[in-house]
Amino acid sequence: MLPRNVLLILASPADSFGAALADAYADSAEHAGHRVERLALDTLDFDPLLHHGYRREQALEADLQAARQALLRADHLVFVYPVWWGSVPALLKGFLDRLLLPGFAFRYRPGQAMPERLLGGRSAQLLVTMDSPPWYFRWVTGAPAIAQMKRATLEFCGIRPVAVACFGPLQDSTPARRERWLAEARALGAVLPPARR
Template identity: 60%
Template sequence: MTQRILIILGHPASDSFCATLGQHYADAAREAGHDVRLLKLGDLAFDPILRLGYRQEQPLEPDLLEAQEHITWAQRLVLVYPVWWGGVPALLKGFLDRILLPGFAFRYRSGSPFPEKLLAGRTAHLLVTLDTPPWFFRWIYGAPALHQMRRTTLAFCGIRPEKTLTFGPVLHSTPRRRQSWLQQVRALALH
């Protein structure tokens, strides 16, 4: 079944290994007949700081309005990002802070501590790079960048995380190892 897929590159550099992962996913998904869009956060012009929280509306820049349109269009989101200091890069965090707003991603309900999930019906794949061995990141650090994205960001808005692939350590990885990671991404995207 053909899907509408939005790939969000959360690494600021277009020549990063994350960018290569995202492009491989896009190429394989198109090969499988899916409709694919690629959003490179490093190419967007926006203020990544939600300056007043939710106390006052901060107008969205044109690139963020277009990003919201892409998210509304998508059936599956693919987030590609590195783990930096145990979390997502500031650019990705700022992007999420600015666009996943009340009225778009969720809606507060009177008398309920749990909001309405306005992005329900969408799924997500996460492609995450590390310079820490994935087992160490999971069992010693507790995988905070994965839990934050899956549970307290995507699921909060109604997006169901389906699959997470972690790749690491990327630092000093061999071309052969990187090629095997790209094959995993290709296999995931072909579904």
């Protein structure tokens, strides 16, 4: 497989198991010859609120301008985040609200129900941590934090395929179990999926 440009977006706290998963994935991808750029959202300086919706332009801060360029360079995106109250962390939601704007990520067309998807040619991987058992999150709650990212956001913008790996329940997990999860993240980083146009 040809080397790919990977953008890893960490929306987990720096001292979390999610951050360890991100490191395992990124290190393995780099070892496989891919170029990895990392963004830790809690280190970026930006207002996560879209104050006027899409009615008025809200200038991108320097860190969001740099994130936009990193996304354009990437052909594989990795999002690492915890499930909080069934959804993604507020900081990740704010980052997506501010970055994936009309005209950049998608464009509505007159007379067409579905928009033009402007970020095609990229694939994505979600590394999702949770304190619930993954089966419970999927079958009882409907996995809203995954549906939101996979279908309603990334695929809406043309990014596919979007692979998902869930890790949980984290609470009371043993060191041996966590090591198996880290090995899974390393295996995912070693073999990236091809993007579809």
